[in-house]
Amino acid sequence: MNLYNDSERFISILSDYGFKVTFGNETDTRFLRRALQALIQSPVAIAKVEFIESEIPGLTKDSRSGIYDIACVDETGNQFIVEMQLSKYPDFIQRMKFYSFYRLNTLIRKGRYKFEGLPKIYCIGILAANIFPHITDYQNVAVLRNDKGELIDEQTVFITVELAKFRKRLANVHTDLDKLIYTMKTTHRTTKPRQFPQFWNEEWLEAAINELDTRQMTPEKRMAYEMTLAANALAVQNxxxxxxxxxxxxxxxxxxxxxxxxxxxxxxxxxxxxxxxxxxxxxxxxxxxxxxxxx
CATH class of the missing domain: 1.10.10 (Arc Repressor Mutant, subunit A)
Known part of the structure; x- marks a missing residue:
């Protein structure tokens, strides 16, 4: 998967740069808010998000640390962790559990070990490769249930999207989630306006696509993009x-x-x-x- 190609008009959302200027855009959160709403399947619009500390410090010398791709909180206090994974990672769910449990622990400590009134934690994983070979759905939402499927707790919600399983044709793309996934998979392969789907005119998607359009880059954004390319090339060489x-x-x-x-x-x-x-x-x-x- 070539995420950076000078001959392409749009930068892939799946690239480091593309993910940062869309999902991680702190100055314009229109795309992020609507994308989160689609990913958690909420009928209620998210009015505001605030980015929070994304680094997990090791609590002891031997504790594991980590960095979320994105961590934010909405106006009601709901917590969101978003991770993008391009390569195969069979233990991805374990990493999501580690991240979500750390957030839960942080919330409980802030509440003086009180458990009532805790906000929801949505731990979202967007994966290029499949990690559930036995499951056909491209999106999965998991909460705590008993062996009869009855709900025990939904304070922490794990959401995974396996992009490789999404095979809908444009004519069958209707929901915001489908629009989001279709855009993530196809934007960097699109060059001519006649290839643009109609829903790319929707405000949230248009805001993201404009950030990915190399023809609309300011000199500052071009420099940031080139620096990302250089850093990635150096990382590959290393x-x-x-x-x-x-x-x-x-x-x-x-x-x-x-x-x-x-x-x-x-x-x-x-x-x-x-x-x-x-x-x-x-x-x-x-x-x-x-x-x-x-x-």
Whole structure:
């Protein structure tokens, strides 16, 4: 999935930059508010959202820390955590539980360990890949129920959207949730106005699409976009370098073991061992002097 392509008019919402200027746009929350309303399937419009601290500090030296992609609260106090996941992550639900339980713990501590009147926590995961192979629906809403399906508690709600399972044609896109998912999946592949669906004229979607339109970028936004591209490219290079270094270390370890076994057999000369193992004679002599290096 190529999320950054200079030949495309629109930047993908799924990219770091696209997600930040749409869902994470603190100066214009029209898109975020309507998207959240669609994701939680609420008939009540969200009038206001306020971004809150997204970093989870480790409470002890050995505690796990983390950073939400987005954390915000609406005018009624409802808490929202939004996570975007592009790569396969089988344990994604465990991460969502960790994030939501931390928010719950924070709310309880602020309320002096009182449990009444707690706001809802919506933990929302938007995933490019599937994590529920046994479930066909592209959206799932989970609360605490008993084995008969009867509701026990809905203070914490887990919502997942698996984009790969959404296959609706444009003619069948009617709800705000479907409009949101369709837009997320197709915007960066759209270049000509005649390809724009009619609902892209709706205020909330138009606000987001304008942020993704490379033709409407100010010099400041262009610079921010280019910096994101550079940071992502550097991150990829660093990962590739780490992989290559690991391969080289693994290869060297295999060669060291080969040299050590040949030395222990005592049937080959130093030169023969070096040639057979693909190393220098100095390296063979080093292993001979310090065999523990090959252990």
């Amino acid at each position: 990962e590739q370098r780490k992989i290559e270094e690991a391969r080289q270390e693994e290869n060297l370890a295999v060669k060291a073991q080969t040299v050590l076994r040949a030395l222990k057999l005592g049937k080959l000369t130093i030169e023969e061992i070096a040639e057979y193992s693909g190393v220098s004679t100095d390296y063979v002599l080093e292993i001979q002097r310090s065999p523990n290096k090959a252990a």
